[in-house]
Amino acid sequence: MALLLFGTDPKSGGGNCPAVWVDTDTAQGPELVVQGKFANAPTRAACRQDSPPADDEGIVRIPLSRVEQIRRACDAAEAAHAQL
Numbered sequence: 001m002a003l004l005l006f007g008t009d010p011k012s013g014g015g016n017c018p019a020v021w022v023d024t025d026t027a028q029g030p031e032l033v034v035q036g037k038f039a040n041a042p043t044r045a046a047c048r049q050d051s052p053p054a055d056d057e058g059i060v061r062i063p064l065s066r067v068e069q070i071r072r073a074c075d076a077a078e079a080a081h082a083q084l
Contacts, residue, residue: 002023002024003022003023004022004023004024004076006019006020006070006076007019007069017035018034019035020032020069021073022077022080024077030076032074034066037060038058039061
């Protein structure tokens with residue numbers, strides 16, 4: 001596994017905070033990996049109406065403060081995919 005960290009939330013006050021990575025070493029090609037808080041029950045129920053998650057999926061909230069990191073991670077994942 002080749003995880004490239006794009007950042008964490010400096011306002012979280014600890015090492016267990018929302019974060020964004022790119023895994024460049026998957027069979028399917030680069031993938032984003034995100035850490036965030038689990039969505040609450042009403043949010044999960046609303047999401048399930050549109051797209052029920054599979055057994056190996058979950059619904060998480062990503063703070064707006066991580067958007068720039070996600071943009072950079074997306075750019076890096078696309079660049080890595082182009083090199084494969």
